[in-house]
Amino acid sequence: GAVVSQHPSRVICKSGTSVKIECRSLDFQATTMFWYRQFPKQSLMLMATSNEGSKATYEQGVEKDKFLINHASLTLSTLTVTSAHPEDSSFYICSARVQGGFYEQYFGPGTRLTVT
Amino acid sequence: AQTVTQSQPEMSVQEAETVTLSCTYDTSESDYYLFWYKQPPSRQMILVIRQEAYKQQNATENRFSVNFQKAAKSFSLKISDSQLGDAAMYFCAYGSNYKLTFGKGTLLTVNP
Numbered sequence: 628g629a630v631v632s633q634h635p636s637r638v639i640c641k642s643g644t645s646v647k648i649e650c651r652s653l654d655f656q657a658t659t660m661f662w663y664r665q666f667p668k669q670s671l672m673l674m675a676t677s678n679e680g681s682k683a684t685y686e687q688g689v690e691k692d693k694f695l696i697n698h699a700s701l702t703l704s705t706l707t708v709t710s711a712h713p714e715d716s717s718f719y720i721c722s723a724r725v726q727g728g729f730y731e732q733y734f735g736p737g738t739r740l741t742v743t
Numbered sequence: 744a745q746t747v748t749q750s751q752p753e754m755s756v757q758e759a760e761t762v763t764l765s766c767t768y769d770t771s772e773s774d775y776y777l778f779w780y781k782q783p784p785s786r787q788m789i790l791v792i793r794q795e796a797y798k799q800q801n802a803t804e805n806r807f808s809v810n811f812q813k814a815a816k817s818f819s820l821k822i823s824d825s826q827l828g829d830a831a832m833y834f835c836a837y838g839s840n841y842k843l844t845f846g847k848g849t850l851l852t853v854n855p
Contacts, residue, residue: 659841669847670834671788718786728775730838734788 630654631723640711648706648738650721657702657723657743661732665718677704684730686717700724711742745770745837749846756825757854758803763810764820764849768836776838777811777818782848791833794818825853 630653640646650660659678664670675691677698678682685691693715695707704723708715720738722732746769756762756779777796779791794802794811801809805823810819822829830853 661842665786670847672845673842673844676842708776720786720788722788724835730791730841731778732843733790734780736785736787 629733630676631657631721631726631733631735632652633721633738635738636736637739638741639738642712642742645709646711646740648719648721650704650706650723650735650742651698652723652733655723656726657704658726659724660698660704661724662706663720664694665720665737667688667718671720672681674706680714681692681721700726708740711740712743716742744753745772745775745839745844747837747844747846748833749833750799751849752847753850753852754823755852758825758827761823762825762837762851764822764833764839764851766818766820766846768806768816768818768835768837770816770839772839774839775824777809778836778838778843779807779809779818779831780836780845781831782832782834788834792820822851827853827855829853832851837848 630650634649662674665671673690675683677696677699683696698704717742720736722736748767775796777794781789792804806823808821832848834848836843
């Protein structure tokens with residue numbers, strides 16, 4: 628149980644275009660979903676927290692107009708990187724917390740974004 | 744802000760031996776959670792073990808156990824009978840208000 632999927636697993640886009648990454652909780656309802664960014668050989672940095680039906684809360688230093696997050700249902704959250712630039716290239720990971728469940732987060736397998 | 748420090752960037756252990764990974768954290772809160780996550784080369788984050796700060800008893804999960812010292816703000820992970828499949832990056836994480844703050848990780852190598 629507690630499986631989280633992400634799509635796509637890899638994406639390459641041209642500079643200036645937008646790309647959408649989906650995060651789904653497959654076998655549970657997620658009250659809250661989180662988006663992280665991980666640079667090579669570094670730790671996970673929380674970008675934003677999203678609750679179903681409400682606006683995402685962004686961490687300090689994260690551009691909310693560049694990283695658009697939509698949490699449309701209890702099983703789906705999307706991250707859209709708008710007007711992507713090469714410096715946005717990174718590994719993006721989502722996680723979800725079980726509705727009414729314990730504290731821990733279940734992670735998706737991640738999406739590698741390369742902006743050329 | 745909370746910080747999590749993992750002072751060992753890399754560790755190695757012989758198969759079947761025991762290894763301990765260190766983690767310290769800084770917080771002014773009294774109610775929080777601590778976690779160890781494993782990230783193998785696939786990069787899938789896997790929960791290894793969790794500890795509630797209000798519990799004095801150290802958590803254990805099969806070959807994995809923690810040494811939680813609340814006053815010292817220390818949360819180390821002991822892996823017993825190490826297996827080749829334990830090779831991964833291990834992240835210590837602090838949880839509060841449903842957010843996680845991660846340490847920089849310790850890369851564990853298991854030698855056959």
